[in-house]
Amino acid sequence: MKQKNFDVIIIGGSYSGLSAAMSLGRSLRQILVIDSGLPCNRQTPHSHNFITQDGEKPAAISAKAKLQVDLYKTVHFYKGLAVKAIKKENGFEVSTESGEVFISRKILFASGVKDLFPKINGFTDCWGISVLHCPYCHGYEVKNEKTAIIANGEMAFEYAKLISNWTEDLRLCTNGKSELTLEQTQTLQKKGISIFEEEIYSFEHNYGYVSNIVFRNKEKIDVKAIYSKPPFEQHCSLPADLGCDINEQGLVKVDAMQKTSISGIYASGDCTTQMRSVAIAVSTGSFAGAVINKDLIDEDFA
Known part of the structure; x- marks a missing residue:
């Protein structure tokens, strides 16, 4: 120009x-x-x-x-x-x-x-569609759905507290050994939030809309939304x-x-x-x- x-x-x-x-x-x-x-x-x-x-x-x-x-x-x-x-x-x-x-x-x-996306097959395809970062931006659209959080440690605890406002059908995937304290673990379990420590292998999805999280041990959990803060x-x-x-x-x-x-x-x-x-x-x-x-x-x- x-x-x-x-x-x-x-x-x-x-x-x-x-x-x-x-x-x-x-x-x-x-x-x-x-x-x-x-x-x-x-x-x-x-x-x-x-x-x-x-x-x-x-x-x-x-x-x-x-x-x-x-x-x-x-x-x-x-x-x-x-x-x-x-x-x-x-x-x-x-x-x-x-x-x-x-x-x-x-x-x-x-x-x-x-x-910077994790090495999970399907993560990039689902990002912004059914893998979300902000409940204020997208939580209403997946309210009360089967939801997972991928996080660990202190951030996982705070994230789980936040997301529980939008759904009670919530599970936490630490993608490896949990770094939560015993007190945090007990608090989440009392709230009905299951904790999965297996490493994640992939997301099964249809054009970015997730249906299952697949762990490396080949177990699956069905979800409609995932929250993650890469x-x-x-x-x-x-x-x-x-x-x-x-x-x-x-x-x-x-x-x-x-x-x-x-x-x-x-x-x-x-x-x-x-x-x-x-x-x-x-x-x-x-x-x-x-x-x-x-x-x-x-x-x-x-």
């Missing part, structure tokens, strides 16, 4: 990035949104717990959002991957995989995270490359104003919070856009 200089480069063009782009476009800012087109919820058939969009397909929400943001003529889109960023005296230089270089005064990372990594390494602080959970550390530890760099959405939902991504993106615009105004008045 011909234009090379912008007020803000937004890396990540999903819900949070688009929300920030709208906020900044409405502030008459020259914006470049760089997006590789790989949102983490691309398999999820429906999005929930977002007013006016409850039950809508995630791809439909982002497509409609992009059409609306595109109406603001100072917002520009670049489909590709940002692979390098350098902090300069008066801003930043961002390079793409194809070799293009863009300049901006500020950068917003709305780049999300990449889930580990993740930042989808984009550039915040860390630029020196932004990363917290113990592997998230970009931001303050209450969505500012990172590096001046001029902001972050929003899933790359900054464990509360991964479309609604929160939109909220933090919109707020970040307003903060960035105010910072630009203050600099111009200095």
